[in-house]
Structures are given as structure tokens and as C-alpha cells.
Amino acid sequence: MAEATGYVLLEDGTCFEGEFCSLDGHAVGEVVFTTGMSGYQESMTDPSYAGQLIAFTYPHIGNYGVSARAMESERPWARAAIMREGCNREDAPSAEGGWLDWLSERGVMWISGVDTRALVRHIRHAGAMRGGVFPAALPQAQARALIDAEPPMAGHDLAALVTPTQVSRHGSGGGPRIAVLDTGIKASMVRELAARGARVSLHPCRSPASELLAEEPDAVFLANGPGDPAALGYVVETVRELVGKKPVWGICLGHQLLCRALGLDTFKLPFGHRGANHPVKDLQTGRVEITSQNHGFAAVGPDGGRTIEQDEPVRWETDFGAASLSHVNLYDRTVEGLELLDVPGGTVQYHPEAGPGPHDSLYLFDRFLERIAAA
Amino acid sequence: MPRRSDIHKILILGSGPIVIGQAAEFDYSGVQACKVLREEGYEIVLVNSNPATIMTDPEFADATYIEPLLPGPVAQVIERERPDALLATLGGQTGLNIAKALHDDGTLERFDVELIGAKYEAIACAEDRELFAARMASVGLRTPTSAIATSVAQARGALSDVGLPCIVRPAFTLGGRGGGIARTAEEFEKVVALGIEVSPIGQVLLDESVLGWGEFELEVMRDGADNVVIVCSIENVDPMGVHTGDSVTVAPQQTLTDRLYQRVRDQAIAVIRAVGVETGGSNVQFAVDPRSEEILVIEMNPRVSRSSALASKATGFPIAKIAARLAVGYRLDEIDNDITGVTPACFEPAIDYVVVKWPRFAFEKFPGVDPTLSTHMKSVGEAMAIGRTFQQAFAKALRSRELDKPPCLAGASDEALLASLDTPGPARFETTLELLGRGVSVDAVHERTLSALFAPWTRARRSSPRAPPTTTPAGSGRRAVSPPRTRCGAASASRS
Numbered sequence: 001m002a003e004a005t006g007y008v009l010l011e012d013g014t015c016f017e018g019e020f021c022s023l024d025g026h027a028v029g030e031v032v033f034t035t036g037m038s039g040y041q042e043s044m045t046d047p048s049y050a051g052q053l054i055a056f057t058y059p060h061i062g063n064y065g066v067s068a069r070a071m072e073s074e075r076p077w078a079r080a081a082i083m084r085e086g087c088n089r090e091d092a093p094s095a096e097g098g099w100l101d102w103l104s105e106r107g108v109m110w111i112s113g114v115d116t117r118a119l120v121r122h123i124r125h126a127g128a129m130r131g132g133v134f135p136a137a138l139p140q141a142q143a144r145a146l147i148d149a150e151p152p153m154a155g156h157d158l159a160a161l162v163t164p165t166q167v168s169r170h171g172s173g174g175g176p177r178i179a180v181l182d183t184g185i186k187a188s189m190v191r192e193l194a195a196r197g198a199r200v201s202l203h204p205c206r207s208p209a210s211e212l213l214a215e216e217p218d219a220v221f222l223a224n225g226p227g228d229p230a231a232l233g234y235v236v237e238t239v240r241e242l243v244g245k246k247p248v249w250g251i252c253l254g255h256q257l258l259c260r261a262l263g264l265d266t267f268k269l270p271f272g273h274r275g276a277n278h279p280v281k282d283l284q285t286g287r288v289e290i291t292s293q294n295h296g297f298a299a300v301g302p303d304g305g306r307t308i309e310q311d312e313p314v315r316w317e318t319d320f321g322a323a324s325l326s327h328v329n330l331y332d333r334t335v336e337g338l339e340l341l342d343v344p345g346g347t348v349q350y351h352p353e354a355g356p357g358p359h360d361s362l363y364l365f366d367r368f369l370e371r372i373a374a375a
Numbered sequence: 376m377p378r379r380s381d382i383h384k385i386l387i388l389g390s391g392p393i394v395i396g397q398a399a400e401f402d403y404s405g406v407q408a409c410k411v412l413r414e415e416g417y418e419i420v421l422v423n424s425n426p427a428t429i430m431t432d433p434e435f436a437d438a439t440y441i442e443p444l445l446p447g448p449v450a451q452v453i454e455r456e457r458p459d460a461l462l463a464t465l466g467g468q469t470g471l472n473i474a475k476a477l478h479d480d481g482t483l484e485r486f487d488v489e490l491i492g493a494k495y496e497a498i499a500c501a502e503d504r505e506l507f508a509a510r511m512a513s514v515g516l517r518t519p520t521s522a523i524a525t526s527v528a529q530a531r532g533a534l535s536d537v538g539l540p541c542i543v544r545p546a547f548t549l550g551g552r553g554g555g556i557a558r559t560a561e562e563f564e565k566v567v568a569l570g571i572e573v574s575p576i577g578q579v580l581l582d583e584s585v586l587g588w589g590e591f592e593l594e595v596m597r598d599g600a601d602n603v604v605i606v607c608s609i610e611n612v613d614p615m616g617v618h619t620g621d622s623v624t625v626a627p628q629q630t631l632t633d634r635l636y637q638r639v640r641d642q643a644i645a646v647i648r649a650v651g652v653e654t655g656g657s658n659v660q661f662a663v664d665p666r667s668e669e670i671l672v673i674e675m676n677p678r679v680s681r682s683s684a685l686a687s688k689a690t691g692f693p694i695a696k697i698a699a700r701l702a703v704g705y706r707l708d709e710i711d712n713d714i715t716g717v718t719p720a721c722f723e724p725a726i727d728y729v730v731v732k733w734p735r736f737a738f739e740k741f742p743g744v745d746p747t748l749s750t751h752m753k754s755v756g757e758a759m760a761i762g763r764t765f766q767q768a769f770a771k772a773l774r775s776r777e778l779d780k781p782p783c784l785a786g787a788s789d790e791a792l793l794a795s796l797d798t799p800g801p802a803r804f805e806t807t808l809e810l811l812g813r814g815v816s817v818d819a820v821h822e823r824t825l826s827a828l829f830a831p832w833t834r835a836r837r838s839s840p841r842a843p844p845t846t847t848p849a850g851s852g853r854r855a856v857s858p859p860r861t862r863c864g865a866a867s868a869s870r871s
Contacts, residue, residue, distance in 0.1 A: 038631065057725065058725070058726075059727060059728065063630055064631065064665075093665035094665055117727055117763070120727070276725070277723040277725045279718075281708060286600060286706075288707065288721045330722070354637060357637070359640075
């Protein structure tokens with residue numbers, strides 16, 4: 001590696017050197033890692049990464065530059081990219097710009113030449129924690145103070161940061177109307193819905209249920225998003241007013257919010273699920289899908305346990321009638337989805353819309369729209 | 376689905392002598408299969424003509440036959456041993472060919488032997504180019520288009536299918552004399568007319584050009600419940616036209632965007648389903664144009680291949696072992712992942728390193744053989760290296776080949792070296808490094824090699840500043856795509 005011009009510092013004092021992008025900038029937040037081997041631009045612009053610094057386990061990041069089509073939102077939300085070897089590649093065949101240039105132009109910090117393997121092993125062992133990236137000139141004591149000033153992820157409402165300030169509408173098809181509680185929706189989700197003819201309205205996540213119902217939607221969609229679902233009591237209240245009135249489907253944070261609405265608690269995973277290779281088993285069919293994942297919290301099972309040992313769809317009673325588990329993660333056997341049996345509704349914890357990641361579960365969007373049509 | 380209890384005795388075919396294109400990788404996969412199937416309590420009968428393999432050591436099978444790998448002798452073994460099943464997907468192309476012959480001559484039916492792993496239909500479909508192309512078309516996938524013409528008018532008619540640029544090859548001329556690449560309609564007519572004239576049978580072959588496209592392979596596993604995972608993606612550093620066995624390859628793929636890679640992944644899954652490989656591993660090869668994002672399916676091997684040995688070592692996912700378990704009924708989520716011990720084999724390895732494979736040539740031992748690299752494999756072995764970066768793995772593999780005599784390039788002029796790159800040969804990367812070392816521009820080299828990977832990487836590395844690279848570390852960014860003359864066709868098969 002070239003001379004160290006910056007460093008990654010974690011709140012427990014662990015430090016890794018690298019080549020830093022800036023002489024005076026810095027970024028602090030929760031340091032998490034993703035194992036995806038491609039899709040760096042999608043990850044950086046995914047609002048679910050708001051407040052986080054992404055360490056990429058794959059060493060080469062930037063290989064194919066950046067392009068408008070890989071944007072999952074208007075702007076990057078992750079605060080920094082931590083890489084083993086970042087490269088620009090603005091000359092790659094499909095590139096509209098260079099990766100490192102793109103980060104720098106948007107004021108996103110990046111650090112390259114970091115021993116990301118050691119960093120990730122440390123996080124796997126010690127858990128995701130706060131940290132930051134800093135220029136070499138900044139004394140570590142000051143860096144520590146900056147990290148300590150950052151609120152911890154648990155209990156943090158980050159949806160308020162990424163939610164839109166006003167309603168927007170997407171899709172011009174003649175299909176069903178879908179009202180979205182937008183806690184930070186990815187463009188891929190809107191795209192997949194609109195591609196199937198749906199007319200999608202995105203509502204700020206503080207919108208009351210009455211505002212969504214005033215749209216006369218055929219269904220309500222609960223989006224992905226950043227932060228701790230336990231900090232979003234106000235959204236959970238809104239969800240409770242919507243379940244049973246309209247078919248409800250949720251992804252990722254939306255899954256966690258519906259789980260909380262049903263009375264299931266959520267908890268912080270030690271180092272989260274972030275990557276494009278997580279096997280998830282559909283408990284009804286026994287089929288396994290390779291899924292894209294990005295979440296730091298998860299919902300408990302109906303018995304309150306953090307893992308599901310059974311390989312069948314466990315049923316239980318909720319305020320909204322019977323529910324059953326539909327999916328389980330085969331890596332750590334955490335809950336990956338549920339179905340409501342008495343009123344139309346269901347969720348998945350993973351990302352069927354991909355962006356980035358495999359397309360194995362895109363059919364869930366078809367199923368959602370079929371169920372709306374049948375409801 | 377648990378282990379099948381309706382079969383007891385399984386016949387496994389080895390791949391015979393070590394030849395170019397079929398070497399120790401099949402001994403490796405055969406040994407793995409024998410081991411796990413015996414662990415599962417099956418009686419194993421093995422046929423292999425090569426006594427220098429590990430698999431023919433007595434402890435790997437219940438009965439080992441050192442017999443010629445021909446349908447006749449294998450049929451005799453079947454008659455004598457009466458196995459319930461034949462697992463032919465671990466013995467390379469030899470194994471598949473024998474299985475196909477034994478099906479065609481009725482031996483398997485006569486002795487009630489079930490083909491497990493890949494069924495006859497799947498083997499036949501992957502083998503037969505026309506059938507394969509039709510099957511791919513039926514699921515909406517594209518294979519390279521080709522046509523035959525005996526007149527300019529006929530060729531003109533085929534042009535709408537084949538498209539421009541088009542590679543025109545006169546039939547039965549030495550070294551393809553009189554052929555060429557047509558980029559415009561006028562050129563096309565001219566080249567076709569000339570080609571028909573010089574061909575002794577007045578015929579030209581028209582191939583869709585995939586010149587300069589990237590070549591990618593995906594290792595796919597499927598179980599009896601139709602769960603499919605991609606074990607590994609592999610990118611050829613050489614562009615289309617050099618046999619993948621002779622190509623420098625890197626895993627995982629480096630240059631495709633996530634969006635494009637996921638489309639390739641979707642297609643690989645569609646291919647294994649369409650060909651109908653019920654259980655086990657397959658290798659699917661693609662040509663991808665990163666500019667137009669067009670994807671062509673080149674071929675698929677419904678068996679463990681040379682690439683699967685590489686993919687296994689590169690990722691730690693034991694393809695042959697798992698393929699053997701899948702063949703006897705297990706599902707991917709019922710098999711433990713050897714590395715973690717606690718998660719199932721139904722996953723896709725994500726790695727934090729880069730693997731590079733270098734072919735090892737030995738042209739000095741084959742005087743008179745043309746060292747030009749093309750669609751027929753000529754390397755005699757390979758070396759693999761793992762590194763944290765592409766550059767590191769590339770250099771390690773380069774040195775691991777243990778060449779008796781490194782190519783001597785110092786005396787040649789820049790011009791001569793550049794010209795030598797027009798024709799891919801065994802020393803093409805040494806030549807590239809020599810030229811770059813002399814200060815020749817990356818673009819000038821890229822124009823000759825067309826490698827989507829090597830030149831850009833070299834560029835990034837060479838100009839990478841020591842200070843914080845706040846601006847672009849890359850060079851001029853010119854996209855060199857002007858195709859050289861010899862890197863033709865390439866759509867035709869490269870078995871691995």
C-alpha cells in the first residue's frame with residue numbers, strides 16, 4: 001500500500017490505515033459490511049444504508065464505474081465506502097463516470113487500501129459498532145470524540161432522515177393503486193411495481209393512515225428503510241390502522257414494522273445481513289431462493305425466540321387473526337417472512353427487487369399484484 | 376428428499392488417459408464422488424483405463440476395473456456387476472460419450488441401469504448444436520447465429536439472421552484463406568463472392584461476430600427439487616476466440632455491472648433447466664458484449680468440468696462431492712457446507728479474494744505444432760493462484776507455471792512485439808508486460824489484445840498515484856475496440 005493518508009477507527013479503539021480521499025473531511029456512523037461482489041453503487045444509494053459506513057468484503061470496488069441506471073435513490077446515503085482497493089474505471093464500457101470521482105463529487109468519504117478482511121473479521125466477532133473514517137492529520141482522540149457524539153444505531157429513527165417531504169406518484173399503467181409508507185424506498189421496488197402496471201404513490205412516513213386511505217389504494221406497501229424499527233412507534237401505529245382495511249405487503253424495514261404491528265418484537269442482529277447470497281427457505285414449498293439482503297435488525301418468531309428451528313410454517317394468533325411464518329434464513333435461521341391468513345397481508349425481510357443481487361424472488365411482485373387483484 | 380434407497384450399486388466412469396483438455400481434474404472429481412457415495416453406503420464399481428490415477432487405488436471403490444473406456448468393455452462390466460445406476464457426469468466428456476453410446480445401443484435398458492446426474496436427454500441436448508440452439512431459443516435465450524451459403528444471393532438472405540459484422544469463412548480452404556470479416560453490406564458481398572470462388576466446394580460459412588466480446592462461465596448446481604445456485608463466476612482475461620482452457624481466467628467475474636451479471640446469472644439458471652440437468656453441476660459459457668449488454672449462450676457442459684475443479688478450489692464449494700450427493704437424491708439444503716459446518720450447501724459463495732488461473736503451455740515439446748491459440752485447446756496444464764487483488768493473483772499464477780525457459784523478448788522491436796499480439800500466442804501476456812515496461816501505451820496494447828480486463832487493470836495499477844487519488848487514477852479512457860484480423864469466429868465450441 002501507498003503511504004497511509006487516513007484511517008478507519010472503531011468505537012472500541014480498533015484502527016485500520018488506508019489511503020483517504022480528503023485532507024480535512026471525515027465521516028462517522030455505524031460501520032457495517034456487505035459481502036456482495038458487485039453492486040457497489042446500488043448499495044451506496046440505498047436509503048437503508050443511511051447513517052452507515054459500508055466496508056466492502058470484495059477487494060476490488062469500482063471495476064465498472066458508475067451509471068445513472070444503478071441509482072437506487074437520488075443520492076448516496078451511506079456516509080463512506082471502506083475498500084481494499086477502490087478504482088475509478090470511468091473508461092469501462094458501460095460507465096458514465098468513475099467510481100471514486102463520483103463519490104468525491106457527492107462529498108461521500110472513501111478510503112482504500114484498508115485491510116478490510118481484518119476489519120470485517122473484527123466486526124463479525126465484536127459486532128457492528130460506531131466508527132468513522134478520518135484523515136491522518138486528525139488526532140485519534142479527536143476522532144474518538146466525533147464517534148462518541150454519534151448516536152448509536154439501536155433506538156435511532158433514521159427513516160425521518162430519508163423519508164420524502166411530500167407525496168410523489170409513479171407509474172402510468174392501468175393497474176392497481178398502491179400507497180407506500182415511504183421509509184426510504186429503493187428505486188428498484190418502485191420500478192418493479194410500476195413495470196407490472198401499478199400506480200404507486202409514495203407518502204412521507206409520518207403521514208396518518210387517513211391520508212393513505214384517502215388515495216383509495218388497492219393495497220398498502222411498507223417500504224425498506226434505515227435504522228431501528230423500535231424507534232418507529234408512530235409508523236407502527238399507522239400500520240395497525242391499515243392492516244385489515246387494505247391488503248398490506250412489506251419488505252425489509254416494512255416487514256419489521258408489520259411484525260411489530262402484530263406484536264412481534266425486533267432486535268439488533270450482531271453484524272446484520274448484508275450481501276447477495278443469503279439462502280432463504282420458503283416454508284410452504286420447501287424451495288430455497290438466493291436472496292439480496294440488507295438489514296441490521298430482525299423480528300423474533302411467534303414464541304419470542306430469535307431463531308426458528310422448525311422447517312414448517314408455524315401458525316399463531318395475532319390481533320389481526322391467524323398468521324404463519326413463510327420464510328426462514330438458512331444461515332442463522334432468523335425469520336425472513338410471514339403471511340397473514342385471515343386478512344390479506346404478508347412480508348419478506350429480504351429484497352426480492354434485487355438491486356443489487358439475484359433475481360430469484362422477483363416473482364413475489366407478481367404474487368403481490370395477483371393477490372391484490374383477487375382481494 | 377433424503378438419500379435414495381432404491382439403488383444400491385453405482386457404476387462410476389473415470390476419464391482415462393491424461394490428454395490435453397482432459398487431465399487430473401477428472402481424477403479429482405471421481406475420487407470425491409467415490410468417497411462420498413461409499414460414505415453414503417453405496418457399493419461402488421469403477422471403470423478407468425488409467426492406472427496412474429488416484430481413483431483406481433483399491434480403497435476408493437468396491438470393485439475397480441482397469442479396462443478400456445469404450446462402450447464394449449464398459450457393457451461387459453455392467454453385465455458382470457449389474458449396477459443399479461450409472462453416474463457418468465464425473466468422467467469428463469469421455470464419461471458422457473460412453474453413457475450416450477450405452478443408451479443408444481440399448482445396454483442400459485437391457486440391464487436396467489438408470490443414468491443418474493444428467494439424463495440421456497440432457498446429454499444429447501447439450502451435445503447437439505442445433506438441438507441446443509433450438510432449446511435455448513424456446514426459452515428466449517440467444518446463441519450465436521450461423522448460416523451456410525453457396526451463392527451471394529443466398530448469403531444476402533442469411534444476412535438478416537447473422538447480422539454485421541459477419542465472419543465469412545470459405546469451406547475447405549487451408550487456414551481459412553479467402554475469408555474475412557465483413558462490416559458493411561458492400562464488404563459482405565465482396566468477401567462472400569471471393570469466399571465462394573476460392574472454396575473448392577463453392578461454399579462459405581457465415582458466423583455472427585463476437586469479436587472482442589467478453590467470455591464468462593458460470594458453474595451452476597441444481598438439485599432434484601429444482602433449487603439452483605451459482606457456485607462461481609469466471610471471467611476469461613482473453614477475449615472470445617481463445618479456448619477457455621488456454622485462456623487466463625479470473626474468478627469471480629470482474630467487469631460486469633451487477634445488473635448485467637444478474638442477467639447472465641438468470642440465463643445460466645434458465646439454461647440448466649432448459650437442458651434438463653436434473654441434479655448436479657453444469658458449466659455454462661457466455662459471450663457478453665459489455666457495450667450493448669447483449670448476451671449469447673455459447674455452450675453448456677452437463678457435467679463436472681475442468682472449470683468446476685477450479686471453481687471448487689477457488690471457492691471451497693466441493694462441486695464433485697455435492698454433485699454426487701445430489702445424484703442420489705439429496706437436496707442442496709440437506710447437505711452441509713464443508714467450510715462452515717453449520718450452514719447448508721444451498722448458498723452462493725461470496726469471496727473476499729481473487730483467483731487467477733494461468734494455462735501452462737509446452738510447445739517446445741511439440742515441434743511443428745502451431746502455437747497460435749484458438750478454439751482448440753493446446754495447453755497441457757494450469758496453475759492457479761489466490762490473491763487479495765487481481766494483480767497479486769495474476770503475478771502469483773504467472774510465476775507458478777514453472778517454465779523451463781521464459782520467453783525471450785528483449786531483442787525484439789516494439790513493432791514486432793505489438794504485431795505478435797495480433798495473433799494470440801502462449802507468450803501474449805509476457806509480451807504485454809514487456810511492452811508496458813518499455814513505456815508503450817496501454818491503449819496501443821489494448822488495441823491488439825482486446826482484453827476487457829488486462830489492459831484496464833494494468834492502466835489503473837501503473838498510473839495509480841501514491842498520494843491520495845482524489846482524481847482519476849486511470850489513463851485517457853479511450854475505448855479501443857478496433858478488431859484485429861485473426862481473432863475470428865470464436866463462436867464455435869470450446870469444450871471444457
